[in-house]
Amino acid sequence: MSDRNRQVLNELLKKPGNSYCADCKSEENVVWASCNLGIFLCQDCAGIHRSLGVDTSRVKSIKLDNWDDDQVMKMSELGNDVVNMKYEQHLPKYYKRPTKTDVEILRWQFIRAKYERKEFVYPDKQSPYSSNTKEGNLMKKGKHDKKYNQRRFIINSKDNCLQYFNKEGPKGPKDTVPLDDVNVVFVPDKIGNPNGFQASYLKNGTTRNLFLYCEDSKEAVDWFTAIRCAKLERRRLAFPDRNEDELCKELTSNFLCEGYLSKRGPRNEPYRKRWFTLDRRKLMYFAEPLSPTPKGEVYIGHKDAGYYVGNSTKSNSDTLEFFLKTPERGYELKAESIEDKELWIVALTTVINNPPTPQDIKMYTMMNRK
Secondary structure, rough: OOOOHHHHHHHHHOOOOOOOOOOOOOOOOOOOOEEEOOEOHHHHHHHHHHHHHOOOOEEOOOOOOOOHEEEEEEEHOOOOHHHHHHHOOOOOOOOOOOOOOOHHHHHHHHHHHHHHHOOOOOOOHHHHHHOOOEEEEEEEEOOOOOOOOEEEEEEEEOOOOEEEEOOOOOOOOOEEEEEEHHHHEEEEHHOOOEEEEEEEEEHHHHEEEEEOOOOOOOHHHHHHHHHHHHHHHHHHHHHHOOOOOOOOOOOOOOEEEEEEEEOOOOOOOOOOEEEEEEEEEEEEOOOOOOOOOOOEEEEEOHHHHHOOEOOOOOOOOOEEEOOOOOOOOOEEEEEOOHHHHHHHHHHHHHHHHHOHHHHHHHHHHHOOOO
């Protein structure tokens, strides 16, 4: 590649829209490009583009590969903003654009939907998740065992419900969940399936977890997106004067932190190992990662209300110990490693430093706090 072509590509990277990845918007490692699509990509998204085949996307390194004049000219004529105006012209507000921290299934299916299936060019291709209703089968983990069984699920925005049925036939649903209160998160490592996800909701003041997966990754993302679509429709009806971007906030949200911590009992009992999950402002601890209900839940409020997290103040404390203070009580906790301890303190501090939203306050009023 001539020095002139390399210089042109480096200058193109500085233009608005090209300095971040065309798909996930990351600004890290944007040193790849699809020379036939005319877009600049980060390293992770470039890897997925390679799997699409050169007829769909031909990936080249900006630094290492040779570029001819025609390819460089095409990149200069197009670029991320121009190409995204075409391939994302009908990208729904409720469709989650993956970020660099999201699981691979979301990034993979977004890129395939965008360039292979062209779902955001032709809206009729969005029917598997855009109708505010959806019905089909998912594999669901049993409440009292580790087996996954096929169950029928229904989403209905009009009735504000997510339902599932234990068996086919005339019997009613095993459970009916208000859509407004459902959060869905992909947790492939926890479930042990690349298409595994978790639906959580409050039932009688306590969190209930459903662990699910699909054999097909597209179908898993379609279910995830259908729930987001139905929840947005609920919000549109409830708040017709609100901006749609505002209504789309936290349709679903990733867990802020998850992992094993040891917790000391309130009467200075010995530490016991638990699986902890920080979901927005709700800190839960479980007997094991796939427990359907927590052994305890703690609302994490604002610092002005007396919430605090930091290193243990005990003179003989272990370097892995830290302390969470709430208005009701204090929690002595112990991480598995220094790195884990720092991650938990940062995550909890971030929550404590931010004021609660109206959705947070609603959740607080519904919880049976322990």
